[in-house]
Amino acid sequence: xxxxxxxxxxxxxxxxxxxxxxxxAAALTEAGLxxxxxxxxxATRGIFCGMGVCQDCLVTVNGAPNRRAxxxxxxxxxxxxxxxxxxxLATAPNPQPAAPARVIAPDLLIVGGGAGGLSAAIAxxxxxxxxxxxxERKVGGGQYxxxxxxxxxxxxxxxxxxxxxxxxxxxxxxxxxxxxxxGAFDGLLFLAEHKGAALxxxxxxxxxxxxxxxxPEIRPGWTLPGVMTTGAAQTLWRSYRTLPGKRVALxxxxxxxxxxxLELAQGGAEVVMIAERGPAxxxxxxxxxALALSGPALAWTGLRSLADLRKRGVPVRHGxxxxxxxxxxxxxRVTLMGDLSPVIADAVLMNAGFDPxxxxxxxxxxxxxxxxxxxxxxxxxDDTCATTVPGLYAVGDCAGLGGAPAAMAExxxxxxxxxxxxxxxxxxxxxADQRQLGRARRFQRHLWxxxxxxxxxxxxxxxxxxxRCEEIDAGQIRAGLGEKPGHAGTLKRATRVGMxxxxxxxxxxxxxxxxxxxxxxxxQDRSYFAPRVPIKPVAISAILAAEEALKDAP
Amino acid sequence: MHPDVLVIGAGxxxxxAALHLSDGGARVTMVDAGExxxxxxxxxxxxxxxxxxxxxxxxxxxPAVEASLPLYKAAAEEWVRLDTxxxxxxxxxxxxxxxxxxxxxLRFLEAKAQRETARGLSVELLDRPALDRIAPWLGPQIVGAxxxxxxxxxxxxxxxxxxxxxLGQRGIATLRDRILAISQDKxxxxxxxxxxxxxxxxxxxxxAWGAGHMVQGLGVTIxxxxxxxxxxxxxxxxxxxxxxxxxxxxxxxxxxxxxxxxVIGGGWPALDRxxxxxxxxxxxxxxxxxxxxxxxxxxxxxxRVIRTWAGMNTTADGGSTIGRLPQAQGVVMALPGDAGYxxxxxxxxxxxxxxxxxxxxxxxARFAPARFAA
Ligand SMILES: Cc1cc2nc3c(=O)[nH]c(=O)nc-3n(C[C@H](O)[C@H](O)[C@H](O)COP(=O)(O)OP(=O)(O)OC[C@H]3O[C@@H](n4cnc5c(N)ncnc54)[C@H](O)[C@@H]3O)c2cc1C
Ligand SMILES: Cc1cc2nc3c(=O)[nH]c(=O)nc-3n(C[C@H](O)[C@H](O)[C@H](O)COP(=O)(O)OP(=O)(O)OC[C@H]3O[C@@H](n4cnc5c(N)ncnc54)[C@H](O)[C@@H]3O)c2cc1C
Ligand code: FES
Numbered sequence: 001x002x003x004x005x006x007x008x009x010x011x012x013x014x015x016x017x018x019x020x021x022x023x024x025a026a027a028l029t030e031a032g033l034x035x036x037x038x039x040x041x042x043a044t045r046g047i048f049c050g051m052g053v054c055q056d057c058l059v060t061v062n063g064a065p066n067r068r069a070x071x072x073x074x075x076x077x078x079x080x081x082x083x084x085x086x087x088x089l090a091t092a093p094n095p096q097p098a099a100p101a102r103v104i105a106p107d108l109l110i111v112g113g114g115a116g117g118l119s120a121a122i123a124x125x126x127x128x129x130x131x132x133x134x135x136e137r138k139v140g141g142g143q144y145x146x147x148x149x150x151x152x153x154x155x156x157x158x159x160x161x162x163x164x165x166x167x168x169x170x171x172x173x174x175x176x177x178x179x180x181x182x183g184a185f186d187g188l189l190f191l192a193e194h195k196g197a198a199l200x201x202x203x204x205x206x207x208x209x210x211x212x213x214x215x216p217e218i219r220p221g222w223t224l225p226g227v228m229t230t231g232a233a234q235t236l237w238r239s240y241r242t243l244p245g246k247r248v249a250l251x252x253x254x255x256x257x258x259x260x261x262l263e264l265a266q267g268g269a270e271v272v273m274i275a276e277r278g279p280a281x282x283x284x285x286x287x288x289x290a291l292a293l294s295g296p297a298l299a300w301t302g303l304r305s306l307a308d309l310r311k312r313g314v315p316v317r318h319g320x321x322x323x324x325x326x327x328x329x330x331x332x333r334v335t336l337m338g339d340l341s342p343v344i345a346d347a348v349l350m351n352a353g354f355d356p357x358x359x360x361x362x363x364x365x366x367x368x369x370x371x372x373x374x375x376x377x378x379x380x381x382d383d384t385c386a387t388t389v390p391g392l393y394a395v396g397d398c399a400g401l402g403g404a405p406a407a408m409a410e411x412x413x414x415x416x417x418x419x420x421x422x423x424x425x426x427x428x429x430x431x432a433d434q435r436q437l438g439r440a441r442r443f444q445r446h447l448w449x450x451x452x453x454x455x456x457x458x459x460x461x462x463x464x465x466x467x468r469c470e471e472i473d474a475g476q477i478r479a480g481l482g483e484k485p486g487h488a489g490t491l492k493r494a495t496r497v498g499m500x501x502x503x504x505x506x507x508x509x510x511x512x513x514x515x516x517x518x519x520x521x522x523x524q525d526r527s528y529f530a531p532r533v534p535i536k537p538v539a540i541s542a543i544l545a546a547e548e549a550l551k552d553a554p
Numbered sequence: 555m556h557p558d559v560l561v562i563g564a565g566x567x568x569x570x571a572a573l574h575l576s577d578g579g580a581r582v583t584m585v586d587a588g589e590x591x592x593x594x595x596x597x598x599x600x601x602x603x604x605x606x607x608x609x610x611x612x613x614x615x616x617p618a619v620e621a622s623l624p625l626y627k628a629a630a631e632e633w634v635r636l637d638t639x640x641x642x643x644x645x646x647x648x649x650x651x652x653x654x655x656x657x658x659x660l661r662f663l664e665a666k667a668q669r670e671t672a673r674g675l676s677v678e679l680l681d682r683p684a685l686d687r688i689a690p691w692l693g694p695q696i697v698g699a700x701x702x703x704x705x706x707x708x709x710x711x712x713x714x715x716x717x718x719x720x721l722g723q724r725g726i727a728t729l730r731d732r733i734l735a736i737s738q739d740k741x742x743x744x745x746x747x748x749x750x751x752x753x754x755x756x757x758x759x760x761x762a763w764g765a766g767h768m769v770q771g772l773g774v775t776i777x778x779x780x781x782x783x784x785x786x787x788x789x790x791x792x793x794x795x796x797x798x799x800x801x802x803x804x805x806x807x808x809x810x811x812x813x814x815x816x817v818i819g820g821g822w823p824a825l826d827r828x829x830x831x832x833x834x835x836x837x838x839x840x841x842x843x844x845x846x847x848x849x850x851x852x853x854x855x856x857x858r859v860i861r862t863w864a865g866m867n868t869t870a871d872g873g874s875t876i877g878r879l880p881q882a883q884g885v886v887m888a889l890p891g892d893a894g895y896x897x898x899x900x901x902x903x904x905x906x907x908x909x910x911x912x913x914x915x916x917x918x919a920r921f922a923p924a925r926f927a928a
Pocket of ligand 3: 046049053054057069070071
């Protein structure tokens with residue numbers, strides 16, 4: 001691991017070293033600490049999603065409760081404590097806004113500075129529109145380019161991202177990091193929290209490029225500390241040069257597991273197993289050939305990682321699905337379905353596909369259609385990526401999974417179209433981008449056909465948790481289904497499934513599918529929990545600050 | 555002969571009417587459109603003292619509310635009874651505090667407290683030192699409060715689920731239909747729904763905002779209106795707030811649930827999005843409501859709001875409407891007045907008693923539908 005400790009903070013009184021740029025979650029993981037919070041029912045939790053979504057990595061920072069360790073930079077001298085389920089308000093410091101609220105009104109607001117958002121910014125800015133990009137992360141680049149937050153050499157993916165970021169800034173786009181959008185209202189009013197202060201945006205048009213988050217394997221043991229998404233481990237490694245653990249197992253389906261397995265093996269982790277639900281590509285020669293034809297370079301990269309993994313002696317098991325994970329011998333025991341020889345790992349990484357972060361779009365009323373192959377909603381868009389809401393565009397994975405190359409092509413198309421609609425540039429011929437987009441989408445279709453990310457109804461024992469936050473298990477949900485709820489919202493009110501801090505990011509799609517199956521109706525747009533502000537939990541002090549800033553405004 | 559009663563509206567009022575009818579030996583069925591029931595959106599505050607928000611918004615309706623104060627007190631006691639029988643619903647009755655931020659507001663509360671004492675409520679005025687003993691976490695600008703000992707709070711999700719299960723055990727079915735009109739003939743009542751037509755000896759109308767339209771042709775014009783409102787809820791904290799908190803002049807209710815979350819509401823408007831969708835949350839309401847809460851109870855500033863929701867409240871003339879329609883004696887109205895979740899069980903029970911031919915223990919003339927005679 002690179003870099004010297006830049007100081008120490010304490011965790012429950014014990015000293016923990018940190019390196020510059022590390023998140024609290026990374027520094028704690030590096031120190032071998034996995035349990036960050038206690039739940040109301042006495043379980044412990046740690047980092048899970050690594051991207052601010054699951055709210056399971058909460059810690060108390062200098063007396064302030066419920067801070068996400070994965071999104072909070074580690075700073076020397078911090079007093080970090082295990083988060084208790086019911087913090088005492090009387091002893092918590094009452095946060096004062098760090099700065100006065102800021103109100104911005106760019107021509108075009110872009111939410112999300114990943115592959116799609118940055119590409120959109122460059123196109124719109126070059127056409128002459130003023131552009132502000134907001135991103136929750138400290139550094140832009142998004143999930144594909146995952147910029148490093150600590151100093152160290154960049155890999156090829158990271159240098160391409162650094163390049164795109166530089167282009168966006170050179171074009172004159174403003175990028176504000178550490179901004180969490182929590183509210184979106186009709187007429188395009190966006191409310192956000194920026195380092196404890198309020199940020200208010202009233203753009204003329206907006207492009208949403210918030211990407212996707214990972215779909216987990218909902219199996220017994222999936223909430224244990226040390227079990228995290230594959231992307232969380234990738235962020236630990238690529239952004240913070242921290243390994244998720246010494247011995248690592250990966251489960252689920254999709255190309256990310258292979259890629260991250262290889263990255264971690266190269267980084268010095270012992271990858272004890274990669275279990276892929278899908279059959280081996282050599283058993284599906286036609287599908288594999290179709291993939292190779294649709295994107296020879298990318299397909300080749302994929303095959304090379306498989307060969308590389310084999311060379312390193314990493315067991316890659318195709319057609320293998322996770323059964324359960326148990327705490328054992330200070331580590332985790334991973335058992336596959338129909339398998340009698342479990343493996344022991346320090347960290348279990350799971351990825352079984354992706355779900356779009358479409359909350360802002362749905363909140364603003366953008367229409368969407370369910371895609372049964374991927375098991376998620378696709379936002380209805382015209383060929384300029386405009387949604388059904390005037391002035392609102394959607395690009396990249398938030399509109400439905402498409403991958404980074406498609407996100408970039410969509411960004412260029414939408415950036416140009418949004419600028420033209422505002423009177424900047426002529427939205428000139430997008431033929432080349434449309435063609436690239438077509439190719440990227442074809443590749444994605446063939447790619448996922450080789451994996452198995454079909455959404456499942458959870459076939460788990462009654463005591464397996466479905467809702468991480470409220471700790472609602474499959475038995476409680478089955479009992480709730482017995483009352484014949486007509487909608488996921490009814491099941492929610494009856495069982496509390498989805499009522500916690502992550503707002504149903506993981507259990508919500510499951511509840512929608514279960515209710516649809518029980519009522520014999522197809523899943524559709526309205527099957528999901530109703531979208532509501534705030535789309536992410538927001539501190540009351542930040543709401544107070546926003547109210548003060550908007551009070552006197554018209 | 556058992557009367558055969560159809561209850562229209564399966565919110566808290568209709569459910570409790572059906573339960574009492576069934577306990578009274580009647581064969582009863584409910585019918586509900588499954589749209590925007592206040593019962594599934596409400597916040598579970600047990601209101602007894604007059605709400606200042608209401609007094610300000612609908613000054614013309616204050617006399618009706620004041621006259622029915624004893625009903626509110628009895629309604630809170632009805633909830634305690636249900637909690638003992640079918641609970642626990644996390645019901646806590648530590649009283650409700652109505653806060654004053656200045657001398658003038660305190661005088662308003664003083665006058666209000668006198669009127670409420672005259673109606674049999676248990677209220678007292680607290681100065682700041684007295685407040686500090688029970689609610690030290692209030693903002694420094696609070697000079698005093700009125701404490702109404704009759705008030706309390708419960709968890710409506712738990713209460714609704716438990717009561718629904720009790721109805722299930724009694725075998726009381728709920729049909730899903732939208733009722734368009736009601737008519738009476740010699741043999742009984744015909745209820746016209748969108749998908750079917752129903753016959754019953756008697757009908758109880760407990761359809762809240764949908765009631766006025768339904769009984770239009772029966773000699774009354776009841777001005778029921780749907781009022782979209784929204785609520786906010788935070789993540790959990792150690793329980794330190796045991797009272798229901800309100801304000802002498804501004805719209806706010808704040809309370810802490812047994813599981814630690816803080817629920818903030820108080821009648822801030824939401825956006826009506828028609829029948830098939832729940833109301834939307836407005837930026838100004840969300841910001842205004844939560845900011846006000848943070849000013850009154852500064853220590854919640856570090857907690858996060860995790861969710862909002864919105865639903866349909868019902869307003870008419872402030873008072874409850876309970877009893878037979880003058881021109882259609884087989885139709886019994888069951889419409890709670892302001893703070894309908896508090897009143898719902900009692901109003902439902904009284905309507906059921908009327909339908910069963912008994913005389914509820916209250917001044918029924920005050921609630922008579924005849925006051926809306928067309
Ligand atoms: C965890 C993860 C790991 C991945 N790893 C790989 C990989 O290694 N290789 C590969 O080919 N593909 C990978 N993918 C897929 C690939 O990243 C995407 O296809 C691609 O990044 C899509 O680009 P995008 O612009 O749509 O979204 P992203 O690149 O994900 O960018 C979205 C941005 O929006 C920001 N954001 C989201 N919500 C908010 C909010 N409310 N407020 C402010 N900012 C917000 C995020 O911080 C993020 O920077 C991964 C995806 C995920 C989720
Ligand atoms: C956000 C919010 C918070 C609230 N908080 C509180 C509180 O803390 N304390 C309190 O006391 N009160 C509160 N209220 C008010 C309270 O919720 C309602 O007054 C109460 O639930 C009314 O109960 P009900 O059974 O009479 O009517 P509802 O619960 O509104 O039910 C009416 C039913 O009638 C049905 N219906 C309507 N028209 C038709 C038709 N044509 N055909 C068939 N069915 C029909 C509807 O589908 C619905 O199910 C709140 C209201 C809201 C919206
Ligand atoms: S790990 Fe921090 S929010 Fe999920």
